Amino acid sequence: MGQKNAVSTEGGASPNPSQNDQATGNDHASRNWISWLVDKAASLKFSLAVLLLLLGGLPLSAQGLISATALLTVGGGLFIINLAAALHHHSTFHAQPGLIVFHTALMVLLAAAVVSRLTYFKGAVELTQGEWFQGVAQAEERGPWHSDRLRELRFSHEGFTVDYAPGLKRGATRNQIRWLASDGTMQNSTIGDDISLDMEGYRFRTTANKGFALVLLWIPIDGSQPMHASIHLPSYPATLEQVRHWRIPQTGIRTKATLLLDEVVVDPEQSSQFHLPRRYRLRLAMGDGSVHLLKEGSRLHFTEGILVFEGLRTWMGYRIHYDPAMNWLLASSMTAIFGLAWHYYRQCMRNRWDDDQGL
Amino acid sequence: MDEQNLLWLAMFGYMLAGMAAVANLFIHRSWDRIIMTLLSGGVLLHALSLGLRWQRLGHGPFISMFEILSSNLWSLTVAVTLFYWFYPTLRATAAVTLPTLFILMAWLMETSPADTAIPPTYDTPWLYVHIGFGKVALGAVLVAVGISGIILLRTLGQVRLFARLPDSPRLDTLSYRFMALGFIFHSLMLVAGAIWSLDAWGRYWSWDPLETWTLHTWLLLALYLHLRPLFHPPPMVGAFLVWATFIFAFLVFFGIPFVSQAPHQGVV
Ligand code: HEM
Numbered sequence: 001m002g003q004k005n006a007v008s009t010e011g012g013a014s015p016n017p018s019q020n021d022q023a024t025g026n027d028h029a030s031r032n033w034i035s036w037l038v039d040k041a042a043s044l045k046f047s048l049a050v051l052l053l054l055l056g057g058l059p060l061s062a063q064g065l066i067s068a069t070a071l072l073t074v075g076g077g078l079f080i081i082n083l084a085a086a087l088h089h090h091s092t093f094h095a096q097p098g099l100i101v102f103h104t105a106l107m108v109l110l111a112a113a114v115v116s117r118l119t120y121f122k123g124a125v126e127l128t129q130g131e132w133f134q135g136v137a138q139a140e141e142r143g144p145w146h147s148d149r150l151r152e153l154r155f156s157h158e159g160f161t162v163d164y165a166p167g168l169k170r171g172a173t174r175n176q177i178r179w180l181a182s183d184g185t186m187q188n189s190t191i192g193d194d195i196s197l198d199m200e201g202y203r204f205r206t207t208a209n210k211g212f213a214l215v216l217l218w219i220p221i222d223g224s225q226p227m228h229a230s231i232h233l234p235s236y237p238a239t240l241e242q243v244r245h246w247r248i249p250q251t252g253i254r255t256k257a258t259l260l261l262d263e264v265v266v267d268p269e270q271s272s273q274f275h276l277p278r279r280y281r282l283r284l285a286m287g288d289g290s291v292h293l294l295k296e297g298s299r300l301h302f303t304e305g306i307l308v309f310e311g312l313r314t315w316m317g318y319r320i321h322y323d324p325a326m327n328w329l330l331a332s333s334m335t336a337i338f339g340l341a342w343h344y345y346r347q348c349m350r351n352r353w354d355d356d357q358g359l
Numbered sequence: 360m361d362e363q364n365l366l367w368l369a370m371f372g373y374m375l376a377g378m379a380a381v382a383n384l385f386i387h388r389s390w391d392r393i394i395m396t397l398l399s400g401g402v403l404l405h406a407l408s409l410g411l412r413w414q415r416l417g418h419g420p421f422i423s424m425f426e427i428l429s430s431n432l433w434s435l436t437v438a439v440t441l442f443y444w445f446y447p448t449l450r451a452t453a454a455v456t457l458p459t460l461f462i463l464m465a466w467l468m469e470t471s472p473a474d475t476a477i478p479p480t481y482d483t484p485w486l487y488v489h490i491g492f493g494k495v496a497l498g499a500v501l502v503a504v505g506i507s508g509i510i511l512l513r514t515l516g517q518v519r520l521f522a523r524l525p526d527s528p529r530l531d532t533l534s535y536r537f538m539a540l541g542f543i544f545h546s547l548m549l550v551a552g553a554i555w556s557l558d559a560w561g562r563y564w565s566w567d568p569l570e571t572w573t574l575h576t577w578l579l580l581a582l583y584l585h586l587r588p589l590f591h592p593p594p595m596v597g598a599f600l601v602w603a604t605f606i607f608a609f610l611v612f613f614g615i616p617f618v619s620q621a622p623h624q625g626v627v
Binding site: 044047048051054055058059061062068092122165167169170193194196203205319321323326329330333334336337340341344348353354 | 476529547550563568
């Protein structure tokens with residue numbers, strides 16, 4: 001730009017007209033080229049192609065054949081380009097403010113969906129009663145750009161109850177927890193069902209996956225550090241047979257642990273509540289065929305060490321969910337729906353359907 | 360009278376109304392009042408049946424296939440009845456919409472009305488909002504199906520039967536508007552469903568079969584809504600697309616819960 005001005009003030013005309021023509025021609029060509037590109041990017045054929053890509057891709061991603069993140073990022077990105085070009089290019093939008101609101105909000109929605117797929121986190125963790133979450137999930141799925149702040153979060157599972165109606169129909173879950181707030185203070189809360197623990201954008205929720213945990217202490221004979229272990233028995237009362245195979249850590253001692261409940265915990269015949277039983281025993285069937293019945297506090301001697309059955313606790317399975325784009329998704333989708341309703345309202349007010357003009 | 364008998368009686372009313380609506384086309388008698396009475400009577404009895412069950416079980420009719428079919432049959436008949444009332448010139452559309460509902464009735468008779476229990480996570484107001492929006496959406500699309508049915512029947516040569524109705528381009532316009540209404544409520548249903556799902560299971564979207572296929576329906580509706588203003592297809596093509604969208608939506612609404620047992624698989 002500065003170059004062109006300098007030429008015209010100095011000589012009034014270009015010293016080399018053909019060169020100047022060529023520059024304008026190039027400018028024209030590139031502008032033509034850009035407008036051709038915008039034209040193509042704004043076309044509904046392009047939308048249709050992206051739509052078909054998404055329509056074809058969704059069932060594949062639902063079956064896990066392609067990554068939903070890749071599909072949404074590519075499809076969403078193409079849609080955003082398509083929409084932006086269309087808003088710029090189609091004059092029909094200019095007289096229809098509702099449609100502008102709708103398509104712009106749709107663009108934001110798509111952008112939020114892409115951000116969501118790139119940064120989300122989904123995970124699960126099981127905690128024994130009294131155990132603190134150490135910032136690591138046992139199962140997880142995450143977007144490639146997820147910044148892992150989960151490591152800093154701490155909460156502990158302090159016990160729970162679940163109501164059951166006759167026929168083992170699950171009712172309310174109440175789970176007591178302690179958690180470390182961002183200001184460093186310790187807090188107590190009760191979560192369950194639709195009440196989650198929210199920390200730094202991560203939501204921790206109780207699940208139907210929960211049950212009894214056998215807490216054991218292993219004291220090695222060689223004087224090394226005693227070790228605590230907790231065995232999570234299968235989810236209760238979904239699985240009534242409370243059995244787990246277990247190997248004492250750092251030994252070759254294998255056992256089959258069975259919890260024997262000497263009282264009814266959840267009665268299928270009447271309303272009851274999941275709680276820790278008072279009367280129970282632990283049956284340990286060893287590899288050599290011997291069987292031992294342990295009560296809380298019982299000890300079992302082996303050549304390698306002593307196994308202490310410290311008692312029964314509960315364990316709870318938590319689901320973890322993180323999505324920083326969630327509020328954007330909600331706001332943009334509501335705006336989009338509002339824009340569309342506004343558009344159609346205006347249209348219906350302007351023309352009766354049975355007028356000659358119609359829509 | 361118990362819930363089940365009230366339901367049978369209501370369905371009998373719908374059936375008679377449907378047959379009268381079809382016969383009306385050929386006989387040219389005005390049975391409008393009879394049809395209106397049968398429809399509103401049926402809707403009231405059906406509402407009573409659903410209400411009694413709701414009160415007895417302590418939750419709305421949306422857990423089992425029987426409940427889903429029955430409540431949708433009710434809401435769709437309400438849509439047809441309201442349209443019948445507010446658009447007297449287009450009452451002939453009932454000859455298309457009511458027989459379409461016969462499929463739901465036949466299916467309903469096949470399913471077990473066994474009692475159901477509501478899982479604790481279903482117990483949030485957003486569920487009712489979600490389902491309510493879905494019913495309005497499907498109702499609006501069914502009305503569009505009725506209107507488009509007339510256009511298609513005309514194309515198939517049945518012009519004389521519908522001679523007194525507005526011309527096909529005008530019908531196409533009205534049908535488009537109902538599809539747009541359906542689209543708005545379908546979108547609201549998706550948003551309310553996401554809020555419910557976040558409340559209930561801690562995630563707003565998880566690509567379960569029903570969610571995935573509902574999104575397909577939404578995209579299909581969007582496709583239809585674009586075709587008309589941008590390509591001005593003849594009414595027959597528009598009508599065909601309305602039917603295709605409806606059949607797809609119908610299969611998603613009723614077929615996916617049928618395949619996956621629970622409305623949203625894996626959540627109970
Ligand atoms: C799934 C995403 C989309 C949805 C749900 C959607 C929905 C709609 C709706 C409902 C209308 C109103 C039609 C009417 O006037 O009745 C519309 C119009 C329009 N849309 Fe979209 N749209 C989407 C994506 C796009 C994209 C990607 C483009 C880019 C080309 C686009 C371009 C247009 C244009 C140009 C109109 C104006 C049509 C006219 O009135 O002449 N839309 N859209």
